[in-house]
Amino acid sequence: MSKKNTDWIRHAPGSARLERIEAYFSGNAYAMHRHDTYAIGSTLAGVQSFAYRGSKCNSLPGGTIVLHPDEAHDGQAGTGDGFHYRMIYVEPALIQQILGGQALPFIKHGISSDPRLFAATLPLLQAMDKPMDALEEQDALFDLAHAMHNCSDKLAGAAASKLHFDYQAAERAREYIHSAITDNITLDELADHSGRDRWSLSRDFRLLFGTSPYRYLTMRRLDLVKSLLMQGYTLVNAALAAGFSDQSHMSKHFSKAFGLTPLRWLNMHGKASRPG
Known part of the structure; x- marks a missing residue:
């Protein structure tokens, strides 16, 4: 590939469970950021470099990238030829539903x-131009969750398994967040709906879903912002409709979560920028 190629991102259609993308970047891709999903994928061509957990990682074709939820990372081309890759973003809640409330799988070095x-990962990274059949996707997620569990760093898993946590209470809190993402939710409200005291719930939520309740709420609001922007909403209206106080507040969280400003994200999807 050449540096003359324009950076682009394409989203696979048709899934409410996970996000699947294919992308090409000629140089710097993402600033340091963190999201509350697993980022799992493969480099198809070039060298995909990123900082992760204090080290510089270089992904080449043939390996598997597995970035843990809420771990900061960036992204850039490791050579002048750019890099081409495919990635899926999987909510920890999906992995929990398959594994039955165990500590989240952790791949120590990110690759x-x-x-x-x-x-x-192959079935989920194929045929990005069309949706997967529902059962096909569910079977693939089942296989992925168990592969991640089997390949997980055993020391991290053993330490987490010694903790006592209430998966059902944390799941009730997560479901309540989805029902009220534009509200000013408090930890006390989550505790009331989950049936667990607030500090135990806060700890369990982090262990089981890889992020704090507030970060989870913020990310769901950002998911809504992205959906609204793709529908043609202005940045201001999308921010307010998703529960942010204003466009500036939303944009700050957007950049921290995705490593791109909302305007650059729109441009890479071939959408006209509508700032107000």
Whole structure:
């Protein structure tokens, strides 16, 4: 690939469970950011470099990238040829539903050479131009969750397994957040709806879903912002409709979560910028 290629992102259609993308970047891709999903994928061409957990990682074709929820990372081309990749973003709640409320799988170095994990990601990274059948996607997610569990760093998993947590209470709190994402939710409200005291709930939520309740709420608001922007909403109206106090507040969180400003994100999707 050439540097003359324009940076682009394409989203696979048709899934309410996870986001699947294919993208190309010629140089700097993302500033340091963190999102509350797993980012799992493969580099198709070039060298995909990123800072992660204090180290510089270089992903090449044939390996599997597995970034843990809420871990800061960036992204850039490791050579002058740019990099081409495919990625899926999977909510920890989906992994929890499959594994039954265990500690989240953790891949220590962000890149795995384990063939089990590579094989499990392939069905989800194929045919990005069309939606997957519902059962096909569910089967693939089942295989992926178990591959991640089997390839997980055992020391981290053993330490987490010693903690006592209430998965059902945390799930009730998560569901309540989805029902009230534009409201000013408090931890006391979440505790009331979950049936667990607020500090135990806060700890359990982090362990089971990889992020804090407030971060989870913010990310769901940002998901709504992205959907509204793709529908043609202005930045101001999308921010207010999603529960942010103003456009500036939304834009700050957007950049921290995705490593791109809302305007650059729109431009890379071929959408006209509508700031107000």
